[in-house]
Amino acid sequence: MAASRSHLAKTPRQTTKNTKSRSTKNRKATSRSSRISYQARYRRKRPMLRALVPIALIVVVLVTFVIIKGTDGSSTATPTASKVVAGRTGSIASITGATPLPAGVLSDTTSVSPATLAAIGLSNTSAALTSTGIKKTLIASDDKPEVLFISAEYCPFCAAQRWPLVIALSRFGSFNGLSATHSSTNDVYPDTKTLSFYGSTYTSSDLNFTSVELQTNQVSGNSYTTLQTPTSAEKAILSKYDAAPFTSQPGSIPFLDVANKYVSIGSGYTPQLLQGLSLKQIASQLNNKDSPVATAIDGEANRIVAAITAATGAKPLAGTDASASLSGS
Amino acid sequence: MTVPRRSALPRWIIPASLGLSILAVGLTAYLTVTHYADAAALACPNTGIINCTAVTTSSWSEILGVPVALIGLLWAFGMTALNSPWAWRSPARWIDMARLVASAAGAVMVIYLVYVELFRVAAICLWCTGVHLTAVALFAATLVARQLERPVPK
Numbered sequence: 252m253a254a255s256r257s258h259l260a261k262t263p264r265q266t267t268k269n270t271k272s273r274s275t276k277n278r279k280a281t282s283r284s285s286r287i288s289y290q291a292r293y294r295r296k297r298p299m300l301r302a303l304v305p306i307a308l309i310v311v312v313l314v315t316f317v318i319i320k321g322t323d324g325s326s327t328a329t330p331t332a333s334k335v336v337a338g339r340t341g342s343i344a345s346i347t348g349a350t351p352l353p354a355g356v357l358s359d360t361t362s363v364s365p366a367t368l369a370a371i372g373l374s375n376t377s378a379a380l381t382s383t384g385i386k387k388t389l390i391a392s393d394d395k396p397e398v399l400f401i402s403a404e405y406c407p408f409c410a411a412q413r414w415p416l417v418i419a420l421s422r423f424g425s426f427n428g429l430s431a432t433h434s435s436t437n438d439v440y441p442d443t444k445t446l447s448f449y450g451s452t453y454t455s456s457d458l459n460f461t462s463v464e465l466q467t468n469q470v471s472g473n474s475y476t477t478l479q480t481p482t483s484a485e486k487a488i489l490s491k492y493d494a495a496p497f498t499s500q501p502g503s504i505p506f507l508d509v510a511n512k513y514v515s516i517g518s519g520y521t522p523q524l525l526q527g528l529s530l531k532q533i534a535s536q537l538n539n540k541d542s543p544v545a546t547a548i549d550g551e552a553n554r555i556v557a558a559i560t561a562a563t564g565a566k567p568l569a570g571t572d573a574s575a576s577l578s579g580s
Numbered sequence: 581m582t583v584p585r586r587s588a589l590p591r592w593i594i595p596a597s598l599g600l601s602i603l604a605v606g607l608t609a610y611l612t613v614t615h616y617a618d619a620a621a622l623a624c625p626n627t628g629i630i631n632c633t634a635v636t637t638s639s640w641s642e643i644l645g646v647p648v649a650l651i652g653l654l655w656a657f658g659m660t661a662l663n664s665p666w667a668w669r670s671p672a673r674w675i676d677m678a679r680l681v682a683s684a685a686g687a688v689m690v691i692y693l694v695y696v697e698l699f700r701v702a703a704i705c706l707w708c709t710g711v712h713l714t715a716v717a718l719f720a721a722t723l724v725a726r727q728l729e730r731p732v733p734k
Contacts (some may be wrong), residue, residue: 305687312691320698329616348701366620470642476633 261282349404349430349447352530354502357429358445359534360414361421363549368418369548369555372541378520378551380513380558381497388563389488389511391459394564399488400448400462402505405435405468405475407519409505410445414505414553415519417446422556426453431530435468435475440522444530449478457565461485467502507555512562519551589668593725597663599717604714611636611649611707624706635705636670642694648693652711655689656681659718676726683722686715 259569391397400416402409405580417426428451434443463485466475481489488508494501498516507515524547525533536542537549556567614622615636623722624632631695635641661667690712697704 302727305723306716306720309691311696316694316698341622506686
């Protein structure tokens with residue numbers, strides 16, 4: 252009986268335990284099923300693909316950039332320090348924002364037809380070079396008369412003046428390694444497109460051309476990155492001729508010295524003429540005598556050619572009537 | 581059924597995101613220091629389109645007068661905090677949102693900066709590229725972690 256009571260007493264507890272066990276198992280199973288079901292729904296709701304779409308878009312955009320850059324032909328090197336004109340003591344670690352010239356720009360600029368130059372002659376939009384009255388010709392180390400150009404790549408007036416200077420000097424020799432650059436985007440006449448002398452060489456049997464690009468168009472602090480430093484001789488020339496009475500603003504650039512006999516301070520025409528124009532758009536107008544851009548640039552080139560001829564006796568390879576051009580100075 | 585705020589994270593997410601964030605801090609700190617000290621001193625080859633100095637001294641190296649490198653450093657510090665173990669395990673919803681927004685902002689900034697490098701400066705800065713890759717990887721990690729996070733119903 253006791254056993255029976257015991258048995259009887261035990262049976263309900265076992266029954267309760269079994270019931271609880273089944274209930275727990277059922278709840279766990281239900282919970283597991285619910286969790287799996289929820290996770291499945293969650294994964295369906297937030298598929299991994301959706302997470303990767305933004306990343307894929309970013310990759311596509313970046314790859315597109317690279318492809319566009321790779322096909323526009325301007326992804327090659329900027330001029331390197333090794334190309335700096337011999338004798339320069341500039342900060343060769345500093346780098347310009349120069350890029351290779353687009354196709355056709357160099358040939359359009361260095362081969363303006365003598366007929367166009369003659370037709371344009373002296374224009375009202377170009378300025379004359381100033382005679383220094385000095386008799387002694389500035390001679391470079393290679394015993395040739397020296398044309399010295401001191402400018403900076405950020406400077407829009409320098410950007411404007413390089414165009415006629417390249418045209419003029421191309422009448423006496425040839426350039427190698429000219430590149431494309433532009434004036435500062437933060438200055439007046441922002442982003443004026445131009446050619447860069449930095450890293451180029453000039454060959455002529457009659458002239459020595461030396462250019463000093465003082466600074467790049469790359470902002471550094473409150474100024475621009477130093478590119479080249481004038482020699483003491485060049486500083487002396489600047490002190491003497493980039494001053495009164497040749498200019499009311501001593502030390503201004505661009506400064507062009509033709510063998511110490513003629514100087515030009517500032518641009519010969521307003522950079523406004525070049526605003527919004529690409530290198531190709533500027534270069535392609537240079538042979539059009541009816542173009543205002545050509546009138547200004549070619550007219551200034553004629554004046555420079557005339558000054559070179561008058562100062563050095565060098566004759567243009569073909570074309571311009573130097574004496575006629577100089578009469579405006 | 582309710583879903584708890586914090587659930588099982590993929591095991592790799594904390595070390596990966598924290599490691600990337602610390603790497604970004606290192607890279608941007610280096611760029612910031614050289615920006616103020618001597619940009620030309622950046623250890624970077626100058627071959628072809630690779631030219632760190634041209635990029636870090638360009639007019640686009642500052643936004644409203646603030647160096648981009650410094651902006652990147654501040655962003656990297658922020659990402660490091662948001663990717664700390666504490667932040668990942670925090671149930672605060674705003675932390676997840678802040679992490680997502682910050683990493684997305686970093687990725688958008690990468691697109692802008694790569695555009696500037698390729699089309700305005702015409703040069704690529706290797707150190708900047710390192711930061712760009714890190715930023716995109718952080719954005720990817722954030723997005724993937726959100727998808728892999730296992731919600732556990734109560």
